[in-house]
């Protein structure tokens with residue numbers, strides 16, 4: 001098993017350096033992929049109510065020969081359930097599908113600023129944490145403004161903001177904001193999901209210099225930025241590579257080379273994206 005160092009969150013809990021994404025797996029695929037990943041040493045799992053695979057993820061956790069307290073299970077509140085009571089009810093549904101006594105990390109999946117109920121949801125998340133049903137609470141796809149509003153209206157900052165982050169979207173400003181507030185940045189689509197990123201010649205050269213794959217070079221770039229990537233892979237071999245990114249170090253020039261191209265989003269814009 002690979003042992004991987006952790007981030008300490010602003011609430012004192014710890015997260016490993018790399019996690020496993022599970023979108024777009026169904027329950028059957030997720031159960032198989034998560035079971036294999038836990039054997040390889042993954043300890044952070046990323047699902048969401050909207051991925052419709054919480055049941056599969058929960059089954060793999062229940063059957064793993066790994067102590068429950070070693071595993072960080074993340075799930076997310078869907079947009080259709082924003083609001084205080086709705087969030088509490090949605091959480092219970094997620095917890096039921098996962099088959100868990102508690103969830104380690106619960107995130108608001110998207111802010112939906114036009115719906116404007118994320119502060120109500122945040123108050124419910126705070127209550128869930130106080131009750132011990134959730135260990136850590138955070139957000140996903142929030143901008144600095146959204147986070148400042150949570151802080152102003154509730155006095156409680158998220159522990160994590162999971163955002164689109166990869167060499168095509170390095171998110172310098174938001175990462176600096178997170179660092180100033182003690183919020184851990186998690187990277188979704190860390191490998192640039194299905195884009196031609198991993199075929200980029202500059203990344204191939206960096207990978208070759210270290211005898212690793214382009215995917216490993218990109219994941220190492222995340223780790224050195226201080227971000228926590230959650231790459232999705234259903235392949236045992238790629239899962240193993242994706243976890244094995246702590247034994248080499250990119251130089252400052254290589255860090256620049258990995259992100260040195262035109263930047264663009266692959267997913268939705270947090271100000272307008274509607275995810276229900």
Ligand SMILES: NC(=O)c1ccc[n+]([C@@H]2O[C@H](COP(=O)([O-])OP(=O)(O)OC[C@H]3O[C@@H](n4cnc5c(N)ncnc54)[C@H](OP(=O)(O)O)[C@@H]3O)[C@@H](O)[C@H]2O)c1
Pocket residue numbers: 020021022023024046047109140141162163187188189190191192193194198213215216230231232233234235238239241242267
């Ligand atoms: N919060 C949000 O709004 C949000 C949005 C999107 C995603 N996410 C989370 O982030 C996770 C990761 O994002 P993602 O799935 O969009 O993109 P990704 O992890 O950047 O890319 C996944 C794709 O890359 C392939 N792959 C994995 N490892 C590889 C490697 N070493 N070399 C080459 N190809 C590799 C996978 O195929 P194989 O399976 O065949 O290996 C899959 O097709 C999701 O699964 C989900 O948990 C969150």
